[in-house]
Amino acid sequence: MTIIMVIMSPQQPFALIYDAAVKDHLRAVDVKYHSLIRDTIEEQLLVEPDTETGNRKPLKRPVVFEATWELRFGPQNRFRIFYDVDRERWEVHILALGEKHKNRLTIGGEKVEL
Numbered sequence: 823m824t825i826i827m828v829i830m831s832p833q834q835p836f837a838l839i840y841d842a843a844v845k846d847h848l849r850a851v852d853v854k855y856h857s858l859i860r861d862t863i864e865e866q867l868l869v870e871p872d873t874e875t876g877n878r879k880p881l882k883r884p885v886v887f888e889a890t891w892e893l894r895f896g897p898q899n900r901f902r903i904f905y906d907v908d909r910e911r912w913e914v915h916i917l918a919l920g921e922k923h924k925n926r927l928t929i930g931g932e933k934v935e936l
Contacts, residue, residue: 835868836907836914841887843930847919850931855896862895863903863916871914872907886927886934887917894922902927 848856866878874880877894881904884890889904902920907913920929927934 833869834912836871836912838863838867838916839913840916841918843887844916844919847930850928851901851919851921855901858896859901859903859919862893862901866893866895867903867905867914867916871905872909886920886929889917 848859851859871878872880872891877899878891879894880891881889886904888906890906891904893903893905895901895903900922902918902922903916904918904920906915906917908915918929920927920934922928
């Protein structure tokens, strides 16, 4: 009988660094979504934030706040987190929080052109 034992080392989590403006962006979002936003950021960006998924994609060019990645989530994928990853320092820089309604993106209550 052969026993195979797999030992998995936990991945080092990334530090989440929030730009000061994100606090203002959050104020423009209904309070009932704040815990969803916090939980999703922690779930999606602490480990492998630069791995592409269905809702996490690199931007073709830095668009909003010079972000290089976008995370989409929430009801009808209405929320957008724009961020950048620093692999050398194990940091995720969260640069902006937006809300998408149809073809309009607002950040901090202001319409943003993409």
